[in-house]
Amino acid sequence: MGETVTLKETARRIRNLAKTYGTGAVFDPVAKTFAEGAVRRIVRGIGPDGTPHPLRSPLTASISGGPKPGRDTGKMQKGIHGIAQGDGKSVRIIWGSPEPYALTYDQGATITPIPPRRMLAVPMTPEAKRFKSPWDYARAHQVKLHCFPFGRRERPRSLVEFTLRGVIPVYALLTKAVIPKRPFLAPDQKDIGSFWRYVKGLTRETLEGKRGG
Numbered sequence: 001m002g003e004t005v006t007l008k009e010t011a012r013r014i015r016n017l018a019k020t021y022g023t024g025a026v027f028d029p030v031a032k033t034f035a036e037g038a039v040r041r042i043v044r045g046i047g048p049d050g051t052p053h054p055l056r057s058p059l060t061a062s063i064s065g066g067p068k069p070g071r072d073t074g075k076m077q078k079g080i081h082g083i084a085q086g087d088g089k090s091v092r093i094i095w096g097s098p099e100p101y102a103l104t105y106d107q108g109a110t111i112t113p114i115p116p117r118r119m120l121a122v123p124m125t126p127e128a129k130r131f132k133s134p135w136d137y138a139r140a141h142q143v144k145l146h147c148f149p150f151g152r153r154e155r156p157r158s159l160v161e162f163t164l165r166g167v168i169p170v171y172a173l174l175t176k177a178v179i180p181k182r183p184f185l186a187p188d189q190k191d192i193g194s195f196w197r198y199v200k201g202l203t204r205e206t207l208e209g210k211r212g213g
Contacts, residue, residue: 026202027093030195031082035095037191039077041184042070053182059172063126069105069182076102096185108181121159121171128170134159137170145170 045053045068053069061067070076079102082095096102113120123129131137138145147156148169159171187195 025084025086027084027086027091028082030198031084031093031095033082033194033198034093034187034191035080035082037187038080038095038097038184041188042077045070045182047183048186048188050188053184054180059122059124063123063129075099076105102185104179106181106183106185109179111177111179112175119156119173119175120177122174122177124158124169124172134171147173 041047047053055061055067056064056069058067064072076097076099079097079099080095082093085092085094111120121134123131128134128137131140134145141161143161145159145161148158148160148167149156156173158169158173161168161170
């Protein structure tokens, strides 16, 4: 059974190795491995410790291609990459996605309206999802959206559109939206194991070079 190494211990060993090799470029394959591991965890829907990612709510799943998250456009996975930087004293192994929502996907978030707005408008149809706001939707379709339930006694729960087919819910109105954590960025034991196999190879090459010299 292989050695289990903590992230803190891994970081300490990387710093020591940086003093030996003097450049971060030699660790580029490690950064690539960590980036590939992040993609693997999104696709499999699991965290670094093997815990399954929470599935989408039924509403979100109905307009986003199913209950499994991270599969809408593939932009986040495709954008994940890794590089290594070093200055002879330390090394930084950097990996992640440039997509702005990647960190929210990894760490979760609670989204609330920005004043003066009091409610969040969450799309309830694939067509509504194409627009940035209910106003953009209404302008594009030349329609008026109405609050439901009708009247002023109850807090509105959705924006609906009147059509020949009946009343169509277009946006849900929420006071906040909670996005659960779906960690994928931190390396798992498979990634760390690959890192140490690579390091052992580097160490062997260095020792053989010294002997040859």
